[in-house]
Amino acid sequence: MKQDIFQAIADPTRRAILTLIAIQALTPNAMAEKFDMTRQAVSKHIKVLHECDLIRPEPSGREIYYHFNAKKMQEFDHWLAQFRESWKTQFNQLDKVLSTLKQQK
Amino acid sequence: MKNDLLFDFNVDKAAKTVYITREFDAGLDLVWDAFTKAEILDQWAAPAPMRAKTKYMDFTVGGKRFYAMISPDGEERWALQKYTSITPKTNFKLYNAFADKDENPEPAGSEWDYNFSEENDITKVYITIYNESLERMERIMEGFRIGFAMTLKNLDELLAASKQN
Numbered sequence: 001m002k003q004d005i006f007q008a009i010a011d012p013t014r015r016a017i018l019t020l021i022a023i024q025a026l027t028p029n030a031m032a033e034k035f036d037m038t039r040q041a042v043s044k045h046i047k048v049l050h051e052c053d054l055i056r057p058e059p060s061g062r063e064i065y066y067h068f069n070a071k072k073m074q075e076f077d078h079w080l081a082q083f084r085e086s087w088k089t090q091f092n093q094l095d096k097v098l099s100t101l102k103q104q105k
Numbered sequence: 106m107k108n109d110l111l112f113d114f115n116v117d118k119a120a121k122t123v124y125i126t127r128e129f130d131a132g133l134d135l136v137w138d139a140f141t142k143a144e145i146l147d148q149w150a151a152p153a154p155m156r157a158k159t160k161y162m163d164f165t166v167g168g169k170r171f172y173a174m175i176s177p178d179g180e181e182r183w184a185l186q187k188y189t190s191i192t193p194k195t196n197f198k199l200y201n202a203f204a205d206k207d208e209n210p211e212p213a214g215s216e217w218d219y220n221f222s223e224e225n226d227i228t229k230v231y232i233t234i235y236n237e238s239l240e241r242m243e244r245i246m247e248g249f250r251i252g253f254a255m256t257l258k259n260l261d262e263l264l265a266a267s268k269q270n
Contacts, residue, residue: 006121010119010120076118083123085152087125088114089152091129093148093152094129095129097139097149098136098139099131101135101138101139101145
């Protein structure tokens, strides 16, 4: 992951963009209209989302449509699940340590 | 050991915060020590087969803990924690950053907040981790993955060896 996904989705506008294109792929112009933003502002958000692979551009004629990359979101969730497992392992180790310490008292 | 101990793990991606709650079948004094004394921390605070090794720990406000996570092949990942607030047996906060072996911390870090409460000899620990950048978490996980991969490899070898017997 080149871009920090946390950073990408920490921004409410970017979350709104993702929600919107999860339903339907959109062009940057359509996004600018829906969010009442300049093309420039939209381009910045698109850049961040694209860099962390959360959206995929697909040219169609003269337009570029951005699609939501659900797989990336899944990867991210899977990755967080691993983080959870890591904590779980540590806490199970702590259970054993505490149980030993209790017996020593 | 009780089997119905609570373990909650939630991530608010937008707020870049991880929330962890865990109950332990032990009194507050013991659990507090397990989180604040180097000799106990080193016994559990790295997911096996990784292990933790504290070089020094000064558990006072402004004090630091300099420690490594060591993978089975001996690779060390150093981190520096600085205690920013301590309310004995109730709460402590720290700032955590990766560092090199000479204690030079990286610029980005994360804020950890630990809360402790006891009820009927069960101690609940509530942890929030804020602004842990993904890249840093990934590095922790990478170590975890490497360690895990090695464990599986050892198991493969063990199974292969036992088949031949």
